[in-house]
Amino acid sequence: MSATANPELLVSNEEETELRRGPWTLEEDSLLIHYIARHGEGRWNMLAKSAGLKRTGKSCRLRWLNYLKPDIKRGNLTPQEQLLILELHSKWGNRWSKIAQHLPGRTDNEIKNYWRTRVQKQARQLNIESGSDRFIDAVRCFWMPRLHQKIEQNSSSSSSNILNYENSGANNNVPSSLSPPQGEFTDTIAENHCSLQFQDQTRSDQLPFENDNNNNNNNNVNVCYNPIIYGYGMEGVNLEEFPMVETSCGGISNYSQFDYYSQSSENDWVLNNMGDALWNNMDQM
DNA sequence: AAAAGACTCAACCGCGGAGAC
DNA sequence: CGTCTCCGCGGTTGAGTCTTT
Numbered sequence: 282m283s284a285t286a287n288p289e290l291l292v293s294n295e296e297e298t299e300l301r302r303g304p305w306t307l308e309e310d311s312l313l314i315h316y317i318a319r320h321g322e323g324r325w326n327m328l329a330k331s332a333g334l335k336r337t338g339k340s341c342r343l344r345w346l347n348y349l350k351p352d353i354k355r356g357n358l359t360p361q362e363q364l365l366i367l368e369l370h371s372k373w374g375n376r377w378s379k380i381a382q383h384l385p386g387r388t389d390n391e392i393k394n395y396w397r398t399r400v401q402k403q404a405r406q407l408n409i410e411s412g413s414d415r416f417i418d419a420v421r422c423f424w425m426p427r428l429h430q431k432i433e434q435n436s437s438s439s440s441s442n443i444l445n446y447e448n449s450g451a452n453n454n455v456p457s458s459l460s461p462p463q464g465e466f467t468d469t470i471a472e473n474h475c476s477l478q479f480q481d482q483t484r485s486d487q488l489p490f491e492n493d494n495n496n497n498n499n500n501n502v503n504v505c506y507n508p509i510i511y512g513y514g515m516e517g518v519n520l521e522e523f524p525m526v527e528t529s530c531g532g533i534s535n536y537s538q539f540d541y542y543s544q545s546s547e548n549d550w551v552l553n554n555m556g557d558a559l560w561n562n563m564d565q566m
Numbered sequence: 567a568a569a570a571g572a573c574t575c576a577a578c579c580g581c582g583g584a585g586a587c
Numbered sequence: 588c589g590t591c592t593c594c595g596c597g598g599t600t601g602a603g604t605c606t607t608t
Binding site: 303304323324325326327338339342346375376377378389393397 | 592593594595596597598599602
C-alpha cells in the first residue's frame with residue numbers, strides 16, 4: 282500500500298484500483314446498505330468489490346458495524362449503560378467488543394470513545410492514573426454510586442422500580458455475576474457504607490470507615506455501596522507499599538488512598554477532594 | 567465577533583488469530 | 588508445517604464541532 286498525495290485516496294499498485302479513504306459519502310452508504318440488504322454481511326473484501334465500493338473490506342465492515350447497522354442506538358449513553366460499562370470494564374478491562382456485547386445497540390468504538398473521552402478525562406483531572414488502584418476505587422466508591430443515584434432519580438419519576446433493569450434493554454444481557462440484587466439500591470446509600478478489614482489494626486483508628494463487622498457503629502459514609510456482589514476482581518493490587526485494607530467497596534486499598542477523606546468533628550466521615558470532584562464531574566457526563 | 571483551546575467520534579492502522587491451501 | 592488471506596480487535600488520529608476567553 283502506498284498513500285498518494287491526496288490523503289483521501291489510496292492507490293493499490295497491484296490492482297491499480299483507487300481505494301477511497303476518509304469520510305463516507307451518502308452514495309457509498311447507500312451502496313453498502315442496499316448490498317447488505319440483498320446479500321447479507323460478512324466476507325467483507327468480496328462484499329466491497331461486489332458492491333462497487335472503492336473501499337477496503339475493513340472499511341466497509343467498520344462503516345456498517347459502527348454507523349449504518351439498523352439497530353445502532355444514537356444519543357448519549359444512559360446512566361444504566363454508563364454503569365454497566367464501568368462494571369464490565371472493571372471485570373474485563375479494555376475488552377471493548379466484549380463489553381459492547383452487553384450493551385445492545387452500542388458499538389465497541391462508541392464505548393471505547395466514551396471511556397477515553399469521559400472516564401479517562403476524569404482521571405486526568407484528578408491527577409490519578411487511570412487504571413490505577415486509586416482510580417478503580419474512586420470509580421467504585423464514588424462514581425458508580427452516583428450513577429445508581431441518577432438511575433434512581435430518573436426512574437422514580439416514571440416507575441417504582443428503582444433500577445428498572447427488566448425494562449432496560451441495556452441490561453438484558455448483564456451476566457448473572459454482574460446483576461444487581463433486586464432492590465438493593467433502594468436502600469439509603471449510607472446503609473451500604475464501606476467497611477474495612479485492617480491488616481494493621483494499630484492504624485485502624487486513623488482510617489475513615491468503621492469496620493462494619495460489628496455492625497454497631499453509626500459512621501455513615503455517604504456514597505459507598507457494596508460491589509463485591511458485582512464480581513469485581515482484585516487483580517493488580519499492589520500489596521507491598523502500604524498496609525492493605527479491604528473495603529466493602531470491593532477494593533483492597535492501601536493507606537495512601539485515604540488521604541482523600543477527612544473527618545468531621547462529630548466523628549462523621551465526609552468525602553473530601555476526590556469525592557467532591559468526582560461528584561461534580563459526574564454531573565457533566 | 568473572532569481566535570484559541572478543548573472535546574467528540576468516525577475512521578484508519580497495526581497486530582494477532584483463525585482457517586484454507 | 589509454512590504461507591497467505593481474511594477478519595476482528597484495540598489503539599490512535601485528526602477533522603469537525605463546541606466552548607471558552
